[in-house]
Amino acid sequence: MTTAKPLRADARRNRDALLTKARELFDGGCFNLRFDDFAKLAGVGIGTLYRHFPTREALAEAVYHEEIVAMCARAQELQATLPADEALAAFLRGFVTHLDTHRGLAQTLSTLTATRSEALTEGGQALGEAVAGLLNAAAEAGAIRNDVGAGAVMMALHGICAAYDQPECLTDADGVITLVLDGLRRR
Amino acid sequence: MTTAKPLRADARRNRDALLTKARELFDGGCFNLRFDDFAKLAGVGIGTLYRHFPTREALAEAVYHEEIVAMCARAQELQATLPADEALAAFLRGFVTHLDTHRGLAQTLSTLTATRSEALTEGGQALGEAVAGLLNAAAEAGAIRNDVGAGAVMMALHGICAAYDQPECLTDADGVITLVLDGLRRR
DNA sequence: CCAAAATATGGAGACAGTTTCCGTTTGTCA
């Protein structure tokens, strides 16, 4: 999935420039900038922009994808260095923190990707698997119940992402995580 | 908020036709139908459509608003007829059920309203207050903890709404509700 | 019941953002 296409040097350069600029603008909260202006801002022609990212959503997806990959890596890392239940808690809390430091990005991505796409579902799945890994490990260690799946936890996270524009959200986000962790604890 | 404008007979008729058609189409999953085609479908001119609902989002909001009003009424009713903790549980479970029977609508509304608006926030607040009412009653009755606010529960619900397009969602949605209810229980 | 006033209608056309297309430029490989 990562290979299969040896991109020409300038093409890669442009693609990266677009992606970088996109992340920057998205993080700043610009989600409906004119598409051709965006090309200008990134220093490439409109045609080039379109060749790399046929739609506004494709661009968002690419950024989103990078984000997911980083998240999954983090899950892996935590799982390898902490006890199962701590890894799970750390991941979930870290998720909220990350979101909080990239509010703009989160908000923009959730807006821009509202029209569900294949790539998006796929990304969600990848993240879901990472969460499932954390949950399974904790369940096997006897630290949490095993009758509620990773999908449920993903939904809760999704809720946090989706709501990330209200003022008091950090408190509420923490509340959700608390509810999820407490709800998961074997009683 | 409900009064203040005695609408002319034909105006009301057209408005209702638009709203009804919108609900029907949204429920069927059509969220990016051409706006002028939509007008034709509802049997009115484009100008009329625009006069009543200046944007696509305004239309979505109107439908969303009706939905919220119904939800709030339900909360009120449950609260009046059941013990606090049962009312809360019934409301949350009912929420999922309702969503499940109107998948298309839920999905469309969440897509269409991704660009947050004032009216939307307002609607969310109304629903949030209804949930807060249920929570407070249950907390006072000593059935649940009181250190997690309604906002957190709202976020979880939001997550359920937002994720409502995956195949296995009912199970996961139930999982979320279970986690929330168990997480809320005083330990 | 009718005329005047008020309100609403519809859709042609102006407009803005999107997307295609192709002549030119840049990179690659032998």
Added chain:
DNA sequence: TGACAAACGGAAACTGTCTCCATATTTTGG
């Protein structure tokens, strides 16, 4: 270094959105 392939840029065509106003409908008051 030359020839070929890949990528570039942006003018122009296209597509959906939204405005505007002459026409039609409803309401009001005499």
